[in-house]
Amino acid sequence: MIVLAQTGRKVLPGEEVAIAEEYMSGEGTYEQDGKIYASAVGELDLDPKEKLVKVVLDNPPIVLSEGDVILGEITDAKPAMAIVNIVAQEGRDRAVSSETLASIHVSKLSSSYVEDSGDVMRPGDIIRATVIQAEPSVQLSTAGPHFGVVRALCGRCRSPLEKKGRSLYCEKCDRSENRKLADDYRSFVE
Numbered sequence: 001m002i003v004l005a006q007t008g009r010k011v012l013p014g015e016e017v018a019i020a021e022e023y024m025s026g027e028g029t030y031e032q033d034g035k036i037y038a039s040a041v042g043e044l045d046l047d048p049k050e051k052l053v054k055v056v057l058d059n060p061p062i063v064l065s066e067g068d069v070i071l072g073e074i075t076d077a078k079p080a081m082a083i084v085n086i087v088a089q090e091g092r093d094r095a096v097s098s099e100t101l102a103s104i105h106v107s108k109l110s111s112s113y114v115e116d117s118g119d120v121m122r123p124g125d126i127i128r129a130t131v132i133q134a135e136p137s138v139q140l141s142t143a144g145p146h147f148g149v150v151r152a153l154c155g156r157c158r159s160p161l162e163k164k165g166r167s168l169y170c171e172k173c174d175r176s177e178n179r180k181l182a183d184d185y186r187s188f189v190e
């Protein structure tokens, strides 16, 4: 008998990993004409006891849940809410690939009163937020000192803004902008 592959080996989509006579096709694999193939890039997992073959994905999508801390980019700042494209879950080096769009209601932007989300967030800002609702749509909050904008560019010249007192300042344009800042603005390292 020819051993096609071994557990722990990296496989590519379309690669033959087992024979259907010996193994059942599990997650990350498919069966065709009596053979089992990988359907994703990942690590092969052959379980001879269960007679099951799986491919453990290299980059499984992150499923967000309540309380998760995410990093995202503001794509729109409407009066009632800011729209966020979630780019990563903090502390994990994987991209969020499932539901990436989220929103922050104007009342969840800060613990103090905000009239219009555009007063404290602008498109292009990078923010840190907590997930307060994961289903059916992702809702975020930036209330609390560690949440809010971690990086922002000048609305006029697109230079990175520096923190000056409680607001942000562009040296080039000699003008200030307001944001709801995270406590580690600009010292934040991705």
Ligand SMILES: [Zn+2]
Pocket: 154, 155, 156, 157, 158, 159, 170, 171, 172, 173, 174
């Ligand atoms: Zn500027």
